[in-house]
Amino acid sequence: PQALLFGFLTFVLSFVPIDPPLVWGSVALGLFIRGAVWWSFFVAAWGLLLVSSIDNVIGPYVLGKTDNRPVLLGFFGFLGGVVAFGFIGIFLGPTLLAVAYSLFLGWTTAEVEERRHPTEQI
Template sequence: LLAVAQIGAGPVLFGAVIWLYWRDQTLWAIVMLVWSVITVSFDNVLRPVLIKRGADLPLVLIFAGVLGGLVAFGIVGLFVGPVVLAVTYTLLVAWVARTGEPRG
């Protein structure tokens, strides 16, 4: 149900950590906690950074594309959002550069 709300894997994974600790599985709770931190970091931080490496766009624009696309289109929006914003940004920069040229 949390995946439908697009909250991510964090609440589910951290809930599993609490459940494991509550069931006296301390070692597995620690392993799951480490795995959860790595997974949430990849999901929320590294994806936009890696997308930035392939494009000449501001990082804030990529974050906005990822989050906006995720909210608007779900999983597909993770890829569609940054692409749409990248195309829009590139066209806007080209348009502004062209309007500065003299007509003739």
């Protein structure tokens, strides 16, 4: 009935690992309560077998195992990007925040190394 709302909720909540099952689970429960038993089983099976497995298999493969950035960094980049840049901010926000985070880590690591091993001044 409200596909646009649930689609948007799934999109926004997909950045938090536990929330998409809450969305398709509530849809399956709502269908079950309304008497559409087979559709509720279909939605639950679709969400469990397809959506969750894609989130748990393809997501880590795409992101890579060497990505050590916090997950909330991407989420706040998404929110800030949408507020600052509109629709294109969905892609621009997390990218810019990840670049800034990497630059900050490189700068602080260089400062720490410089303090541990000071160079001789002539």
